[in-house]
Amino acid sequence: MIIDCHGHYTTAPTAHNEWREAQLAAFAAGEPTPAYPDISDDTIRETIEQNQLKLLTERGADMTIFSPRASAMAHHEGDERISIEWTQACNNLIKRVVDLYPETFVGVGQLPQSPGASIDASVAELDRIVNELGFIGCNLNPDPSGGLWNSLPLTDKYWYPLYEKMVELDVPAMVHVSASCNANFHATGAHYINADTTAFMQFIQGNLFKDFPTLRLIIPHGGGAVPYHWGRYRGLADMLKKPALADHVMNNVFFDTCVYHQPGIDLLVEVIDNKNILFGSEMVGAVRGIDPTTGHYFDDTKRYIDAAKISEANKSAIFENNARRVFPRLDAILKARGL
Amino acid sequence: MIIDCHGHYTTAPTAHNEWREAQLAAFAAGEPTPAYPDISDDTIRETIEQNQLKLLTERGADMTIFSPRASAMAHHEGDERISIEWTQACNNLIKRVVDLYPETFVGVGQLPQSPGASIDASVAELDRIVNELGFIGCNLNPDPSGGLWNSLPLTDKYWYPLYEKMVELDVPAMVHVSASCNANFHATGAHYINADTTAFMQFIQGNLFKDFPTLRLIIPHGGGAVPYHWGRYRGLADMLKKPALADHVMNNVFFDTCVYHQPGIDLLVEVIDNKNILFGSEMVGAVRGIDPTTGHYFDDTKRYIDAAKISEANKSAIFENNARRVFPRLDAILKARGL
Numbered sequence: 001m002i003i004d005c006h007g008h009y010t011t012a013p014t015a016h017n018e019w020r021e022a023q024l025a026a027f028a029a030g031e032p033t034p035a036y037p038d039i040s041d042d043t044i045r046e047t048i049e050q051n052q053l054k055l056l057t058e059r060g061a062d063m064t065i066f067s068p069r070a071s072a073m074a075h076h077e078g079d080e081r082i083s084i085e086w087t088q089a090c091n092n093l094i095k096r097v098v099d100l101y102p103e104t105f106v107g108v109g110q111l112p113q114s115p116g117a118s119i120d121a122s123v124a125e126l127d128r129i130v131n132e133l134g135f136i137g138c139n140l141n142p143d144p145s146g147g148l149w150n151s152l153p154l155t156d157k158y159w160y161p162l163y164e165k166m167v168e169l170d171v172p173a174m175v176h177v178s179a180s181c182n183a184n185f186h187a188t189g190a191h192y193i194n195a196d197t198t199a200f201m202q203f204i205q206g207n208l209f210k211d212f213p214t215l216r217l218i219i220p221h222g223g224g225a226v227p228y229h230w231g232r233y234r235g236l237a238d239m240l241k242k243p244a245l246a247d248h249v250m251n252n253v254f255f256d257t258c259v260y261h262q263p264g265i266d267l268l269v270e271v272i273d274n275k276n277i278l279f280g281s282e283m284v285g286a287v288r289g290i291d292p293t294t295g296h297y298f299d300d301t302k303r304y305i306d307a308a309k310i311s312e313a314n315k316s317a318i319f320e321n322n323a324r325r326v327f328p329r330l331d332a333i334l335k336a337r338g339l
Numbered sequence: 340m341i342i343d344c345h346g347h348y349t350t351a352p353t354a355h356n357e358w359r360e361a362q363l364a365a366f367a368a369g370e371p372t373p374a375y376p377d378i379s380d381d382t383i384r385e386t387i388e389q390n391q392l393k394l395l396t397e398r399g400a401d402m403t404i405f406s407p408r409a410s411a412m413a414h415h416e417g418d419e420r421i422s423i424e425w426t427q428a429c430n431n432l433i434k435r436v437v438d439l440y441p442e443t444f445v446g447v448g449q450l451p452q453s454p455g456a457s458i459d460a461s462v463a464e465l466d467r468i469v470n471e472l473g474f475i476g477c478n479l480n481p482d483p484s485g486g487l488w489n490s491l492p493l494t495d496k497y498w499y500p501l502y503e504k505m506v507e508l509d510v511p512a513m514v515h516v517s518a519s520c521n522a523n524f525h526a527t528g529a530h531y532i533n534a535d536t537t538a539f540m541q542f543i544q545g546n547l548f549k550d551f552p553t554l555r556l557i558i559p560h561g562g563g564a565v566p567y568h569w570g571r572y573r574g575l576a577d578m579l580k581k582p583a584l585a586d587h588v589m590n591n592v593f594f595d596t597c598v599y600h601q602p603g604i605d606l607l608v609e610v611i612d613n614k615n616i617l618f619g620s621e622m623v624g625a626v627r628g629i630d631p632t633t634g635h636y637f638d639d640t641k642r643y644i645d646a647a648k649i650s651e652a653n654k655s656a657i658f659e660n661n662a663r664r665v666f667p668r669l670d671a672i673l674k675a676r677g678l
Contacts, residue, residue: 142523143523147488148487148488149486149487149488149521149523149524151523152522152523153522153523182488183491183492184481184482184488184490184491184492184537184541185488185537185540186540186541186543186544186575188571188575189540189543189544189571189572189575190533190536190537190540190541193533193536193564193568193571194529194533194536194537194564197529197532197533197536197564198523198524198529198533201524201525201528201529202523202525202529204525204528205525205528221568221571222567222568224564225532225533225536225563225564225567227567228561228564228566228567228598228603228606229532229560229561229598229599229600229603230600230602230603231598231599231600231603231626231630231637232527232528232532232560232598232599232600232625232626232637233528234600234630234637235599235625235626235627235628235630235637235638236525236527236528236625236626238628239626239627239628259567259568259570259571260568260570260571260574261568261569261570261571261573261610263569263606263609263610264567264568264569264570264606264610266606267567267602267603267605267606270602271600271602271603286571286574286575287570287571287574287575287578288574288578289574289577289578291570291573291574298570298571298573298574299574
């Protein structure tokens with residue numbers, strides 16, 4: 001079975017997105033948030049069946065770990081109340097997709113982070129999405145400011161209540177920034193990749209996994225720059241008098257396969273232990289075109305794994321087993337179905 | 340001949356560094372900057388012969404394009420006057436190294452950038468280091484704030500007077516940030532690599548090389564995350580309706596080989612056109628230890644090029660010819676020596 005660990009609802013219904021605009025306009029005007037619109041099941045079906053479900057089927061995957069559109073989380077917009085409202089609306093919409101296609105989609109939620117706010121609302125929402133909505137993980141924004149980077153590193157105690165809740169619920173987080181309001185950083189071309197690299201280096205500098213030995217964090221987009229610079233990171237850990245990365249970080253950190261060409265994937269599977277790699281595509285996401293050098297979609301990452309020179313057992317681990325290990329609640333769902 | 344395009348004077352004499360501390364302390368106290376200390380030629384010789392010169396010889400390179408310590412540029416410290424003083428002191432010190440070892444070192448200078456200041460002082464210093472000190476290029480900091488990223492993208496007209504001067508003098512710049520004062524960003528593990536990635540994406544978004552078709556910029560550290568995510572960047576250029584990267588960016592942008600393990604270099608030389616790769620090591624820099632998996636220094640990047648599965652002609656281009664093309668003033672110096 002093939003599980004895509006990284007899918008966002010980038011094609012959410014227009015009414016949902018318009019409500020967000022209305023919400024932010026009301027906030028700016030000092031008015032109450034308008035009521036959330038009625039969105040029919042058919043509308044949701046249309047957005048999914050023409051996009052993620054169609055592509056997933058065509059490309060031969062079975063299941064997507066599905067979360068709200070990352071670039072639209074925009075934790076820097078409005079204030080904490082606005083972020084809570086928007087987050088709940090987005091997560092509830094994911095729940096509807098999961099309920100319509102339970103065989104194909106399983107939910108991961110965004111968190112109501114807000115610059116300068118405490119992490120408490122995120123802890124509460126994580127509890128809600130896991131215990132009430134049946135989600136299996138969350139997306140954690142390491143820079144809720146949207147490119148100003150004025151919050152605390154992920155190793156700071158500020159984040160610990162969330163990590164405690166994650167450990168308690170046995171759910172992982174994907175470390176994923178949102179839109180950039182900094183003109184220096186293109187969102188998907190710089191901010192995303194920079195955040196991945198930054199998070200990994202924070203984990204090297206800190207001792208987070210001594211405090212949380214079972215905490216699991218997925219760094220998307222193939223780990224940012226990290227595998228390409230694996231020698232640098234091994235060397236920096238050494239210079240900082242940290243244990244080897246295998247012990248210090250790599251029992252807890254995982255990379256997805258959102259790397260949109262064969263040589264990148266080949267490097268990833270060569271350099272990073274197989275147990276740390278999860279299949280992901282982020283399809284209908286940052287890069288939606290066809291690679292003229294291959295004639296296939298850039299984000300059809302399954303093709304690259306299929307072509308990688310690794311064993312079938314290692315491919316199965318990337319496609320399925322690692323995701324089931326990192327997301328135990330997904331494993332439980334699948335086992336209950338006899339899968 | 341083997342030319343290392345990326346060396347910093349990381350072992351500068353203690354008196355030089357102490358003067359910097361005294362300068363900043365005086366600035367903070369509102370007092371005049373103390374006089375620059377006398378530093379003997381022997382002191383300089385000692386710092387070079389025990390470090391860069393020794394390693395360069397041991398590793399089999401011939402020449403280093405040498406510039407002030409990047410992490411010490413710290414354009415965010417003090418104000419523009421402080422940055423001008425410090426920059427001139429650092430560049431003058433590089434000139435002394437070059438004069439002591441003219442066969443081995445050739446100078447590249449830092450610029451007196453300062454957050455919020457105009458680019459005029461940098462234009463003037465570039466003129467001075469090229470026309471008076473005989474330098475062949477400069478290092479350009481895309482984030483003079485030191486990790487706050489509150490300046491303008493490199494494609495903004497703010498930078499154009501510097502680019503005009505670079506074109507007039509026919510010298511390239513290496514895009515290189517300095518220290519990070521943002522706790523989120525480890526300097527050499529996150530800020531450096533992020534800046535490389537960020538700069539490249541800015542070049543994709545803009546049309547800088549339409550305005551400056553002969554401008555040449557080196558993105559160090561193997562181009563940050565870019566070669567690993569080459570498919571993403573090709574795809575993003577397509578989504579942004581830009582020409583193919585080969586035409587849009589890669590006549591003007593070059594990557595060095597500061598990638599500290601064999602698989603990373605193998606990816607670089609596979610994915611990036613040979614003409615765009617310059618040998619560099621940044622030795623005695625970010626990563627100074629020995630790789631336990633090879634028994635050799637991480638930053639002995641010549642070994643990786645030697646082992647790469649590319650033709651001897653392509654290796655020669657990386658080791659020498661590309662540097663001579665990107666730095667025409669170096670080529671002229673070498674030709675004048677019959678090299």
